[in-house]
Amino acid sequence: MNLLTFEKKVRSVILERGISYYIEGRVDDVVEMPGNRFAGEVAGSDVYEVDCKVDSNGTIIYSYCTCPYDMSSVCKHEVAFYFYLRDTLEVVKNDEEKAGSGMRRVLLDLPKTDLVDLLLSLGDNDDQVLKEIHRFLEG
Structure with a gap:
């Protein structure tokens, strides 16, 4: 699995949540360790530690x-x-510039219903997001 294309191998519900x-x-609190290894925390219902190693x-x-998730090989925290690593690592940034913006590309590839679900879930957690959605729809 590669940071540029991992979303193709992740279940859509996990991808949306991630x-x-x-x-x-x-x-x-992401830290880089020797050998292209990265560790950090992702806050969910609790704070979980993620450890990841990537090649060049x-x-x-x-x-x-x-986290206790065991329904597939990748969880929403990972x-x-x-996405964090893809947006911050230089080696990936250089490849991504050739392929197009990472987050934009991912969002463009999502089905419309997934985008609507994502916006509504963000709105459930943040009134400002709902206001922006309403402003966008009215404008």
């Missing part, structure tokens, strides 16, 4: 989250972390 967590700024091409060598 995007929400990333957009909401729930990824924090952005391929995810391994990833681990301390997805949020991947």
